[in-house]
Amino acid sequence: MAVTVLVRAALALALLCAWLGAIAFARMRTDLDRMHVVTFVNFTAGGAMVLAVWLADGISARAWKCLLLWGVMLLSGALLAHASGRALLVRHGRRR
Numbered sequence: 804m805a806v807t808v809l810v811r812a813a814l815a816l817a818l819l820c821a822w823l824g825a826i827a828f829a830r831m832r833t834d835l836d837r838m839h840v841v842t843f844v845n846f847t848a849g850g851a852m853v854l855a856v857w858l859a860d861g862i863s864a865r866a867w868k869c870l871l872l873w874g875v876m877l878l879s880g881a882l883l884a885h886a887s888g889r890a891l892l893v894r895h896g897r898r899r
Contacts, residue, residue, distance in 0.1 A: 817851035849873045
């Protein structure tokens with residue numbers, strides 16, 4: 804029963820991170836700032852989801868697969884964010 808409460812708390816944390824990211828995304832003015840918000844949501848909400856799986860399943864094949872998937876998503880997301888940011892800078896010109 805205590806594990807169920809912890810799993811629900813981890814899922815609520817993931818939901819809170821997603822909502823916080825949505826609010827921040829709406830408030831950001833530039834495309835580059837918005838990309839940072841997407842990275843925040845991927846990291847925090849994804850991490851909370853992985854935590855929920857680990858709490859629910861313990862050490863299992865599914866938990867390891869979720870952790871691996873989250874890691875791949877973080878690496879590929881960072882690569883995609885840098886490529887998109889570079890494309891935005893080239894398209895709009897460098898401003899300082």
